[in-house]
Amino acid sequence: MPSAVHFLTVRMFSLLLLLFFYLRACHSSPSMHRLCHDEESHALLQFKQSLVIDESASSDPSAYPKVASWKVGGESRDCCSWDGVECDRDSGHVIGLDLSSSCLYGSIDSNSSLFHLVHLGRLNLADNNFNNSEIPSEIRNLPRLFDLNLSFSVFSGQIPAEILELSKLVSIDLGLNYLKLQKPGLQHLVEALTNLEVLHLRGVDISAKVPQIMANLSSLSSLFVMDCGLQGEFPMGIFQLPSLRFLSIRNNPHLTGYLPEFHRGSHLETLKLTKTNFSGQLPESISNLKSLKHFDVAGCNFSGAIPSSLGNLTKLAYLSLSYNNFISGTLHWLCNLTTLNSISLSQTNSYGEIPSCLGNLTQLADLYLNHNKLAGQIPSWIGNHTLFISLALGSNRLHGPIPESIFRLPNLEELSLQENLFRGTVNVGLLRSRSLVSFQLNGNNLSVIGNINDSVALPKFQILGLGGCNLSGEFPSFLHGQNHLECVELGENNIEGHIPKWFMNLGTETLWNLDLFGNFLTGFEQSVDILPWNNLRYLRLSGNKLEGALPIPPRSIINYQVSDNRLTGVIPQAICNLPSLVILQLSNNNLNSKLRQCLGNISNSASVLDLRNNGLSGDIPDAFSSDCTLRAIDFSQNQLEGKIPRSLANCTKLEILNIEKNKINDVFPSWLGIFPKLRVLILRSNRLHGVIGKPRATFEFQRLQIVDLSGNCFRGHIPVQLAQLTFLAVFNVSHNVLSGPIPRGNQFDTFDNTSFDSNPGLCGKPLSRKCGNGEDSLPATKRDEGSAAYPLEFGWKVVVMGYASGLVIGVILGCVMDTRKYEWLVKNYFARWQR
Ligand SMILES: *[C@@H]1O[C@H](CO)[C@@H](O)[C@H](O)[C@H]1NC(C)=O
Ligand SMILES: *[C@@H]1O[C@H](CO)[C@@H](O)[C@H](O)[C@H]1NC(C)=O
Ligand SMILES: *[C@@H]1O[C@H](CO)[C@@H](O)[C@H](O)[C@H]1NC(C)=O
Ligand SMILES: *[C@@H]1O[C@H](CO)[C@@H](O)[C@H](O)[C@H]1NC(C)=O
Ligand SMILES: *[C@@H]1O[C@H](CO)[C@@H](O)[C@H](O)[C@H]1NC(C)=O
Ligand SMILES: *[C@@H]1O[C@H](CO)[C@@H](O)[C@H](O)[C@H]1NC(C)=O
Ligand SMILES: *[C@@H]1O[C@H](CO)[C@@H](O)[C@H](O)[C@H]1NC(C)=O
Ligand SMILES: *[C@@H]1O[C@H](CO)[C@@H](O)[C@H](O)[C@H]1NC(C)=O
Ligand SMILES: *[C@@H]1O[C@H](CO)[C@@H](O)[C@H](O)[C@H]1NC(C)=O
Ligand SMILES: *[C@@H]1O[C@H](CO)[C@@H](O)[C@H](O)[C@H]1NC(C)=O
Numbered sequence: 001m002p003s004a005v006h007f008l009t010v011r012m013f014s015l016l017l018l019l020f021f022y023l024r025a026c027h028s029s030p031s032m033h034r035l036c037h038d039e040e041s042h043a044l045l046q047f048k049q050s051l052v053i054d055e056s057a058s059s060d061p062s063a064y065p066k067v068a069s070w071k072v073g074g075e076s077r078d079c080c081s082w083d084g085v086e087c088d089r090d091s092g093h094v095i096g097l098d099l100s101s102s103c104l105y106g107s108i109d110s111n112s113s114l115f116h117l118v119h120l121g122r123l124n125l126a127d128n129n130f131n132n133s134e135i136p137s138e139i140r141n142l143p144r145l146f147d148l149n150l151s152f153s154v155f156s157g158q159i160p161a162e163i164l165e166l167s168k169l170v171s172i173d174l175g176l177n178y179l180k181l182q183k184p185g186l187q188h189l190v191e192a193l194t195n196l197e198v199l200h201l202r203g204v205d206i207s208a209k210v211p212q213i214m215a216n217l218s219s220l221s222s223l224f225v226m227d228c229g230l231q232g233e234f235p236m237g238i239f240q241l242p243s244l245r246f247l248s249i250r251n252n253p254h255l256t257g258y259l260p261e262f263h264r265g266s267h268l269e270t271l272k273l274t275k276t277n278f279s280g281q282l283p284e285s286i287s288n289l290k291s292l293k294h295f296d297v298a299g300c301n302f303s304g305a306i307p308s309s310l311g312n313l314t315k316l317a318y319l320s321l322s323y324n325n326f327i328s329g330t331l332h333w334l335c336n337l338t339t340l341n342s343i344s345l346s347q348t349n350s351y352g353e354i355p356s357c358l359g360n361l362t363q364l365a366d367l368y369l370n371h372n373k374l375a376g377q378i379p380s381w382i383g384n385h386t387l388f389i390s391l392a393l394g395s396n397r398l399h400g401p402i403p404e405s406i407f408r409l410p411n412l413e414e415l416s417l418q419e420n421l422f423r424g425t426v427n428v429g430l431l432r433s434r435s436l437v438s439f440q441l442n443g444n445n446l447s448v449i450g451n452i453n454d455s456v457a458l459p460k461f462q463i464l465g466l467g468g469c470n471l472s473g474e475f476p477s478f479l480h481g482q483n484h485l486e487c488v489e490l491g492e493n494n495i496e497g498h499i500p501k502w503f504m505n506l507g508t509e510t511l512w513n514l515d516l517f518g519n520f521l522t523g524f525e526q527s528v529d530i531l532p533w534n535n536l537r538y539l540r541l542s543g544n545k546l547e548g549a550l551p552i553p554p555r556s557i558i559n560y561q562v563s564d565n566r567l568t569g570v571i572p573q574a575i576c577n578l579p580s581l582v583i584l585q586l587s588n589n590n591l592n593s594k595l596r597q598c599l600g601n602i603s604n605s606a607s608v609l610d611l612r613n614n615g616l617s618g619d620i621p622d623a624f625s626s627d628c629t630l631r632a633i634d635f636s637q638n639q640l641e642g643k644i645p646r647s648l649a650n651c652t653k654l655e656i657l658n659i660e661k662n663k664i665n666d667v668f669p670s671w672l673g674i675f676p677k678l679r680v681l682i683l684r685s686n687r688l689h690g691v692i693g694k695p696r697a698t699f700e701f702q703r704l705q706i707v708d709l710s711g712n713c714f715r716g717h718i719p720v721q722l723a724q725l726t727f728l729a730v731f732n733v734s735h736n737v738l739s740g741p742i743p744r745g746n747q748f749d750t751f752d753n754t755s756f757d758s759n760p761g762l763c764g765k766p767l768s769r770k771c772g773n774g775e776d777s778l779p780a781t782k783r784d785e786g787s788a789a790y791p792l793e794f795g796w797k798v799v800v801m802g803y804a805s806g807l808v809i810g811v812i813l814g815c816v817m818d819t820r821k822y823e824w825l826v827k828n829y830f831a832r833w834q835r
């Protein structure tokens, strides 16, 4: 074995020799490394002096003021040894400056000494606060720059054209500032800087198309252009760039595009298209993206089937396909993706059971499967899977009991099981995760139990959904001490009595949504002028037994619903002064004062004003301002009198007006016809009188779908013009004093005789009474010009078939006033009316 020993000795010797030279080389001796140049040292110090150190200027937890150690004299006077400074070994010139997260605060202007460092190749000033400085055009003095990072450091304004002169740039990060890239634009940048490998412009206001030429940047490996206001169609060629590894274009809602066929050899690791307007299908060939780890297309407009070939992407760690238009499918293709730690497949039309093979995905921490059609029970392996942080299975068809083991998951932050068919009893005392902030069980057939002893060990909830959870008649005492509450749903729980004082003291700064709908609450234990939750935005107290005066919400309120209670007295002045109010619903109470004039005040923020069925009297305030935002007004079933106020004409966004069953004494408000969006007009059972004038212009009443003028004293001839309202679905002029032929055509052919009942003078179809001497039903098509065309100059009343109480406004309170809701409403009425 001597030769082996010899060999080893020689090896060791040569290693030692190498080490010796290596150490010599590293321990800088003056002869081997030049000191920094005085003018650069000076420039650096001047730069330091032009700024202040402010801890709050950086947000990285490891941030510290690197420049603090920069000194003029002494041992450390060589600027090449300063923290964040990098020098060229041979020339001694400063070639790199990394002052990221250095707590720098202040402005950088055009004479900043920074621009004297003309040898800089690398400049990183990220995560500081440059106080909305513009990027000075003197940046052109740094022609050797190849890596520029100014991200997240409060720069603002237009990115200067001079940056295009820095032709050596390979990496630019200007993201998370207040910058614009418009003159020059993205196209100019890409044309000038053809060596780009990294282009990060997150949040830069580009507001333009992505130039086709971007697909020529053959070295591009990382492109971040999220939140940039991108438009037009995204050049497909970019996906196929040979070096591309990271692509994020998310949050550009007007950016359209399609995914190409993918080929083998792609290096794509990250693909984020979230909240863009991408459509088409996910190609089967996506399985060729062998390196893909992060794939997120949530909130796009993709359709077709989810390709099962996604199941071949065995490196995937993050997958989100939520909120698209996929056709239905099961989840079995997920089985082999054992490296996944986050799955989001919300609203993907998924059906079937939650596959048991998901139990093999041992890295899984987030599972979002809400808003699907999943059936079956919660698989028992879920409770064994201690990594779970988010488990969202809400709005499915899951049934059975909830395995208790789920409540013991130690790291859970979100557990959403609402809107399923779960049954059984849930004891909140079993909850083990201290970090659970979102806990939602509402909309099942569960009984939630727990008592004040449990309250000590419970996590601090922020979102708590316990609507319809059979809480036993009283406010759940386990909520004692829950002072982080933000969103609380306790509706339909048969809770009786007062809202207790201890609950009123919870979340006074944090609570923004409180829903106590459909209980038997009678009031508040502690009387207060204004409800104590200072940041409350949504409050629903409807369907209780609240008595006494109307509770006044805080000024932050946006949506206040307290209908169907037993409230009495006045609408307090304070209600008029809620600056953010959008929905005010006080219907079906016993409020019995005069209507306050000041209610007009809220017309410039509110969308919905529902005072239906109270005892309100007096005139409707003539105080709707010129910036009126109201979309729905329901003053029906009160004692209101006087005229329909003319200032209502300011409410050009109005879609629904219901003032039925009051004592309004006015002529037909033909001026309402100018409302371009009016769809529902209900004036029945008032003291309206006179002739219904013909619309003065063809656009008038254009969108009307429901008109009810019955039970008034209108007289005269029909409103042929109305027949051209192609939206009109429900129409009723019964019980007036109308005469003449009924128009024909369009929707009018679909109304039956009940629409025209009890108008002795009316004739023509659908009534059996024929019109005399050629006066037969008029074609409803253009018979314009002149009153001769309107023999039925109407005194009609329209639609009548008993509106279900609150239905009209209920549709609007569905929150979104979208067309589909109207269609539903109209269909609903129409169906009733045909019966
Ligand atoms: C920051 O900008 C404001 C407004 O331009 C200015 O008043 C203030 O002096 C600036 N602060 C510093 C430290 O430059
Ligand atoms: C830059 O110029 C402004 C005037 O334009 C001056 O007030 C400021 O002191 C100068 N700063 C430096 C660092 O020279
Ligand atoms: C720029 O610097 C910030 C802060 O250090 C860092 O998070 C970011 O990744 C850098 N950008 C690039 C493109 O390296
Ligand atoms: C971009 O690439 C396309 C095709 O690869 C080529 O035809 C075109 O000339 C290139 N444009 C520029 C400006 O280089
Ligand atoms: C999305 O694209 C469709 C056409 O595919 C277009 O009709 C729609 O308006 C676009 N949506 C947005 C938000 O730009
Ligand atoms: C989705 O795409 C379709 C056409 O493919 C388009 O009509 C629709 O408006 C798009 N939806 C959205 C929300 O942009
Ligand atoms: C990819 O998935 C499809 C469908 O699941 C399968 O048929 C195919 O064999 C897979 N290809 C590879 C390369 O794994
Ligand atoms: C999972 O991978 C195995 C091979 O590793 C393959 O046979 C099987 O078809 C794959 N299953 C799915 C659902 O893709
Ligand atoms: C889970 O993985 C094991 C091997 O670890 C395998 O035998 C089993 O078939 C897998 N189960 C499912 C349902 O895929
Ligand atoms: C859950 O874990 C327990 C104990 O470790 C084990 O007995 C049981 O089989 C596991 N259940 C499932 C469904 O994996």
Ligand SMILES: *[C@@H]1O[C@H](CO)[C@@H](O)[C@H](O)[C@H]1NC(C)=O
Binding pocket: 423, 424, 445
């Ligand atoms: C709710 O569950 C109880 C038993 O736990 C059952 O009697 C009742 O019918 C269920 N209700 C519904 C609506 O399923």
Ligand SMILES: *[C@@H]1O[C@H](CO)[C@@H](O)[C@H](O)[C@H]1NC(C)=O
Binding pocket: 624, 625, 626, 627, 646, 647, 648, 649, 650
């Ligand atoms: C509309 O509002 C303005 C200002 O609030 C008011 O002066 C005007 O009279 C209103 N218009 C009508 C038709 O009342």
